[in-house]
Each structure stands twice: as C-alpha cells, then as structure tokens.
Amino acid sequence: MKIDLKTFLAWFDDRLAVTPLVKYMTKKEVPQHEHSIWYYTGSSILLFLFIQIVTGIMLAFYYKPTLEGANASIARIMTELPLGWLVRSVHSWSATFMIAIVMVHMLSIMLTKSYRKPREVTWLTGMMLLVVSMVFGFTGYLLPWDDLSLSATKVGTNIPAAIPVVGRWVTQFLRGGDDVTGDTLTRFFLFHVCILPLVIFAILVVHILLVQKEGMSIPLKEEIAKKTVPALPFWPNFILREFIIWLVLLGTVLTVALLFAPSLGPSADLMAAAPEGVKPEWYFLFLFQTLKIFPANMGPVTGEFVAVVIIMVGIIGIFVVPFLDNKPETKKGRFFTYLTYFGVIYAIAFSIWSLL
Amino acid sequence: MRGIRVWSILMMVSLVLAPLAAAAGQASPPSDKAGVQAAAPPGAQQVKPAARQEAKPAAKPPAKKGEEKRTEEIVPAYSDIKQRSAVIVFYVWLWLSIAVLAYFLRLWIKEADRVYKAKYYEPEESPRKGNPMAAGVGE
Amino acid sequence: MRINNAYFTRRKFLNSILGGWFGAVIVSFISPIVKFVWPPYKEPDEVKLVLADFAAMPPGEVKIFPWGVKPGLLKRAADGTFIAWVGVCTHLDCNVSWVPDKKQFYCACHIGWYDENGTNIAGPPPKPLRRLDVAVEGEDLFVRKPGAGAKA
Numbered sequence: 001m002k003i004d005l006k007t008f009l010a011w012f013d014d015r016l017a018v019t020p021l022v023k024y025m026t027k028k029e030v031p032q033h034e035h036s037i038w039y040y041t042g043s044s045i046l047l048f049l050f051i052q053i054v055t056g057i058m059l060a061f062y063y064k065p066t067l068e069g070a071n072a073s074i075a076r077i078m079t080e081l082p083l084g085w086l087v088r089s090v091h092s093w094s095a096t097f098m099i100a101i102v103m104v105h106m107l108s109i110m111l112t113k114s115y116r117k118p119r120e121v122t123w124l125t126g127m128m129l130l131v132v133s134m135v136f137g138f139t140g141y142l143l144p145w146d147d148l149s150l151s152a153t154k155v156g157t158n159i160p161a162a163i164p165v166v167g168r169w170v171t172q173f174l175r176g177g178d179d180v181t182g183d184t185l186t187r188f189f190l191f192h193v194c195i196l197p198l199v200i201f202a203i204l205v206v207h208i209l210l211v212q213k214e215g216m217s218i219p220l221k222e223e224i225a226k227k228t229v230p231a232l233p234f235w236p237n238f239i240l241r242e243f244i245i246w247l248v249l250l251g252t253v254l255t256v257a258l259l260f261a262p263s264l265g266p267s268a269d270l271m272a273a274a275p276e277g278v279k280p281e282w283y284f285l286f287l288f289q290t291l292k293i294f295p296a297n298m299g300p301v302t303g304e305f306v307a308v309v310i311i312m313v314g315i316i317g318i319f320v321v322p323f324l325d326n327k328p329e330t331k332k333g334r335f336f337t338y339l340t341y342f343g344v345i346y347a348i349a350f351s352i353w354s355l356l
Numbered sequence: 357m358r359g360i361r362v363w364s365i366l367m368m369v370s371l372v373l374a375p376l377a378a379a380a381g382q383a384s385p386p387s388d389k390a391g392v393q394a395a396a397p398p399g400a401q402q403v404k405p406a407a408r409q410e411a412k413p414a415a416k417p418p419a420k421k422g423e424e425k426r427t428e429e430i431v432p433a434y435s436d437i438k439q440r441s442a443v444i445v446f447y448v449w450l451w452l453s454i455a456v457l458a459y460f461l462r463l464w465i466k467e468a469d470r471v472y473k474a475k476y477y478e479p480e481e482s483p484r485k486g487n488p489m490a491a492g493v494g495e
Numbered sequence: 496m497r498i499n500n501a502y503f504t505r506r507k508f509l510n511s512i513l514g515g516w517f518g519a520v521i522v523s524f525i526s527p528i529v530k531f532v533w534p535p536y537k538e539p540d541e542v543k544l545v546l547a548d549f550a551a552m553p554p555g556e557v558k559i560f561p562w563g564v565k566p567g568l569l570k571r572a573a574d575g576t577f578i579a580w581v582g583v584c585t586h587l588d589c590n591v592s593w594v595p596d597k598k599q600f601y602c603a604c605h606i607g608w609y610d611e612n613g614t615n616i617a618g619p620p621p622k623p624l625r626r627l628d629v630a631v632e633g634e635d636l637f638v639r640k641p642g643a644g645a646k647a
Contacts, residue, residue, distance in 0.1 A: 054528075061532050078430050082530050083439065085432035237468045244461050247454045254450060258443065261432035446523065453520045460513040 028234035038108035048098035055091040065189035067182030070145035071267035089261035113328040114217040120322040125207040139192040146265035151278040162308040289354035544636040557593040580624040
C-alpha cells in the first residue's frame with residue numbers, strides 16, 4: 001500500500017466525505033477591485049479571536065474568580081509565573097486589536113454597502129458579533145478587580161438601570177444583586193469564559209456559513225454596471241496573502257504587548273471612594289462621553305434616561321440599516337453614507353473628548 | 357472615487373491608532389499613592405532598551421505574609437536577565453521569521469497568480485476533457 | 496557540476512525551507528506556553544518555625560508543622576532531640592497520623608504502618624517516611640531538606 005498524502009486523505013474521504021467540502025472551497029473566489037483590501041479584515045478578526053482563546057486559557061489556569069483571590073492571582077501570574085505578565089499583556093492588547101479590526105470591518109461593510117440584499121442576515125449576525133465582542137471586553141475588564149476596573153464596572157452596570165421597566169432587573173442580573181460584589185466578579189467570569197464563548201461560536205458559525213453561501217460582495221458601482229470583476233481563487237492565492245497579513249498582525253500584537261504591558265493596581269476596596277480618572281475601555285469612551293454631556297434632569301426624566309434612549313435608538317438603527325438603506329444606489333443611499341461618516345466622526349471626536 | 361478611498365483609509369487608520377493612543381495613555385493609571393514605583397510610561401520612552409531597564413524595575417511586591425494588603429502597583433518586568441535575553445532573542449527571531457516566511461509566501465503567491473493566469477488548473481476548459489486517457493488532468 | 500534532471504528540485508528545496516521554518520516558529524511558541532502552564536509549585540527547601548511552640552514537647556510526642564502545603568511531623572526523641580519527616584505516605588500520598596498507643600505512624604488509605612523511626616513495617620508503603628533535618632538556632636527551629644546544609 002502506497003503511503004502518501006493522497007491515500008491518507010482518501011482514508012478520511014471514504015468515511016467522512018470531505019471531498020465535496022474541499023471542492024467547494026477550492027471553487028471559492030475573491031473579487032479583485034479597488035476595495036478588495038477590506039476582505040482581509042474578516043480573517044484577521046479570527047486570528048485575534050484565536051490568540052484570545054489561547055492566552056485566555058493560559059490565564060485561566062491560574063486565575064481565581066473570587067473577591068479575595070482575583071487580584072492576588074493576577075499578581076501571582078505577573079510575578080511568579082514565567083513571562084506571565086507577557087501572557088496577560090498579549091491577552092489585553094489582542095482584545096484591543098480585535099475590537100479595532102471588528103470596527104474597521106464593520107465600517108468597510110457600511111461604506112461599501114455590502115449589507116444590501118441578499119446579505120442582510122449576514123449583517124445582523126455581524127452586528128450581534130460586535131455586541132458580543134464588546135461584552136467580552138466589558139466582562140474581562142472587571143476580572144483584575146482593581147480600583148479602576150471596579151469603578152468602570154459600577155458605572156457600566158448602572159446604565160441599563162435607566163431603561164424603563166426592565167432596567168432594574170437587567171442591572172440586578174448583571175451584578176448578581178443590587179451592588180457590585182464578589183458575586184458580580186464570579187458572574188462576569190462565567191460570562192467571559194463560558195457563556196459568551198458558546199454564544200460567539202454559535203453566531204460565528206452562522207456568520208461564516210452565510211458568507212460562504214452568499215459569496216464575497218462586490219462594490220455597488222461594479223454591480224450596477226454589471227461588469228465582471230476579475231477574481232482570485234481563495235485557495236491558494238488569497239489564503240497565502242492572508243497568511244502574510246496574519247504573520248504581520250501576530251508580530252505587531254506581540255511587539256506592542258511587550259513594549260506596553262499593562263500594570264496591575266492593588267485589590268479594589270468596596271468601601272473606598274471612586275478613584276480619579278475612571279473610564280472604561282477605549283471602545284466605550286464615546287458612549288461614556290455621550291452619557292456625560294446630558295444634564296442630570298431633563299424635564300420629567302433624568303438626563304441619563306434620555307441618553308440611553310438615544311443610544312438605543314442609534315444601535316437599533318445600525319442593526320436595521322440594511323432595511324432602511326434599501327435603495328443604496330439612490331440619493332437615499334448617499335444619505336446613509338454621509339450618516340456613516342458622521343457616525344465615525346462623532347465616535348472619534350467623543351472618544352478624544354472624553355480623554356481630555 | 358479616489359477622494360472617498362483616501363478618506364476611508366484615513367478613517368480606518370485613525371480608528372486603529374486611536375485605541376492605541378488611548379490605551380498607551382491608560383498605561384499610566386492615576387498614581388496618587390506614595391511610593392509607587394514608576395508605572396510604565398507611555399509612548400516612545402520605552403523603545404530604547406537602555407531606558408527600558410529603568411522604566412521597568414524588577415517589581416516584585418514586597419514580601420508580605422498572611423493577609424496584609426498589597427498597596428503598591430505591580431509593574432510588569434522580567435524576573436531575571438536570562439528571561440530578558442530570552443525574550444529579546446525571541447522577538448528578533450519572530451520578526452526575522454516573519455520576514456523570511458513573507459518572502460517565501462510572496463514567491464508562492466507570485467507562482468499561484470501566474471498559474472491561475474495561465475489557466476493551468478481548469479479541467480473544465482481542458483482540451484483533454486472527456487478523454488478517458490486523460491486521467492487526473494489538473495486534479 | 497550541473498545536474499540536468501534531479502528528483503530533489505529547487506522547488507522542493509524552497510518548500511522545505513518554508514515548511515521547516517514555519518514549523519520552527521510554531522515550536523518556538525510551544526516552549527513558553529508549556530513552561531507557563533506547567534505547575535510552578537515546588538516544595539520548600541527549608542521551613543522556619545518558632546521554637547517556643549515545640550520546646551515543651553515531652554519525649555515521644557509528635558506535632559504537625561506545615562511543610563509547604565504538606566504536613567510535616569516533628570517528634571521529640573527519647574534523648575531530647577527533634578526528628579522530622581514529611582508526613583505523607585510513600586504509597587499513594589495520603590497524610591499519615593501518629594498513633595501514640597502503638598508508637599507507630601498509620602496511613603488510613605490502605606492500612607499502612609510505619610514505626611517510630613518512620614520505617615515502613617506493614618501494609619503497602621514501599622519506602623520509609625521521608626526524613627528531614629532539624630536544627631535549633633536560637634529562638635528558631637529550622638527544618639530542612641536533608642543535605643541542604645546549614646543555610647542561614
């Protein structure tokens with residue numbers, strides 16, 4: 001019997017029928033046009049997700065999700081374990097990179113209007129993935145249990161309370177009670193390592209399957225002109241290019257993690273006053289600032305309530321933008337494009353403002 | 357349009373850089389506690405290896421027994437010179453490998469593109485399609 | 496010397512370099528990861544105790560002291576000196592206890608017995624209890640791994 005790759009794969013094929021799948025993947029093509037650089041963003045997100053899983057598992061070997069043990073266990077990771085500070089730093093920075101690229105990905109979809117028919121459900125799953133990623137970041141931020149993260153979590157879990165009717169319950173569910181306690185920490189840890197990974201995998205599978213089924217979208221004007229766009233086969237041409245991008249991104253995140261490793265404050269004191277300079281992670285800054293600019297009372301309701309309502313309307317608006325922007329080639333489409341630019345300027349400006 | 361393309365790229369770049377700047381700013385959290393060792397200063401200072409030695413002193417928390425609370429901030433640092441050298445070697449090796457692998461991958465990409473352009477592997481258009489003697493053409 | 500036809504082509508050579516280097520990069524990632532997740536706990540080389548806690552022990556009494564995370568057994572011998580063992584059964588790591596009436600150490604897991612010098616006398620334990628060196632220095636009682644020498 002000949003021993004080579006072909007017979008080896010044939011063994012699996014006889015039992016698992018992978019050939020149709022492989023043949024399908026070899027047929028996949030990636031269109032080449034002036035905006036095709038944004039096609040790399042999707043797989044880059046997967047790279048960072050993979051890095052997060054690996055470093056997260058490594059950290060979870062030694063992290064203790066209790067009020068007494070959390071900060072001390074991270075201190076132990078950073079001081080006793082070989083290069084523990086580097087593992088923690090990679091985990092923290094890779095989260096930042098991942099969410100940054102998620103936002104770039106989302107923005108590129110919005111500007112090229114790839115959410116138009118037939119890709120509306122892909123957009124919806126993508127938006128759900130964005131929300132899940134940001135919740136990942138939010139829950140992870142509390143886990144070191146130092147002053148800054150405790151205060152940021154107190155503020156963050158207080159915001160849903162402004163929602164009428166259900167707000168109180170949402171806050172109680174998130175906090176494990178009315179206040180942030182050790183129960184909150186354990187709860188957030190559970191979300192971060194068990195519930196959210198399951199959720200993100202489920203939605204990710206749907207998202208990726210939909211992308212494969214629909215194929216890669218091409219820009220609006222090519223579609224209108226019904227030009228055939230030159231395409232590159234996914235395997236091996238596009239995937240090889242993706243490998244290079246992955247290598248460079250991996251090197252970048254490792255280098256940045258080495259040079260800008262985060263430090264760890266002392267364990268949070270539930271009785272202490274809030275420290276100076278409380279702020280959430282950077283991807284929440286613009287929301288934070290939006291909340292801050294509303295006055296405490298606006299007529300019969302609190303300013304916070306108005307802000308939360310406006311933000312929720314905005315979020316729902318972004319969720320359903322494929323249905324709102326249903327004629328992307330017309331003036332309405334251009335209006336949504338300008339709306340997107342405005343949204344980006346607003347987000348960046350408010351983020352910078354909140355740091356000043 | 358070229359204008360929109362430039363504009364989009366500028367926005368993407370600022371989107372990526374803004375969190376880096378914000379996070380580097382966050383790297384020095386409020387230090388109002390006396391006796392705090394130098395928290396990792398943001399930005400360019402840490403690029404020089406000489407400055408790095410003093411910017412990140414070996415920061416073990418003072419040996420405390422029992423339930424005494426730690427009051428100092430823990431700054432990430434190497435625990436010995438061997439670790440520091442190992443990490444530097446690893447990073448040099450990492451970027452060298454990225455350069456080498458990228459070089460080879462570019463060769464592969466150029467070849468794959470050339471092969472694709474020459475339509476070498478398209479059995480559907482192969483003139484030998486349907487010929488029972490042409491087993492395994494392009495497979 | 497130019498070879499016109501060769502089985503090992505330039506293509507294969509370059510492919511091997513690429514694959515080999517990539518494999519080396521992967522391997523270089525594995526070592527730090529494995530070192531990180533490998534358990535870091537080590538037994539201590541020495542333990543410092545307060546002499547006052549043990550000074551009043553009559554000959555033949557056994558007290559327990561912490562040896563890292565394991566129990567250590569400290570016994571006052573008939574001639575007044577201290578003997579110490581790691582109080583862990585050499586069979587399958589259960590903690591042993593001192594039975595004063597029989598003057599023997601007993602392991603309840605599989606009914607193992609050690610005599611008052613720690614030698615295994617009955618049951619499955621294959622080796623005697625692990626001995627530790629005891630040294631009295633002023634106010635302190637030091638228990639050390641045997642052969643660790645007089646380290647202050």
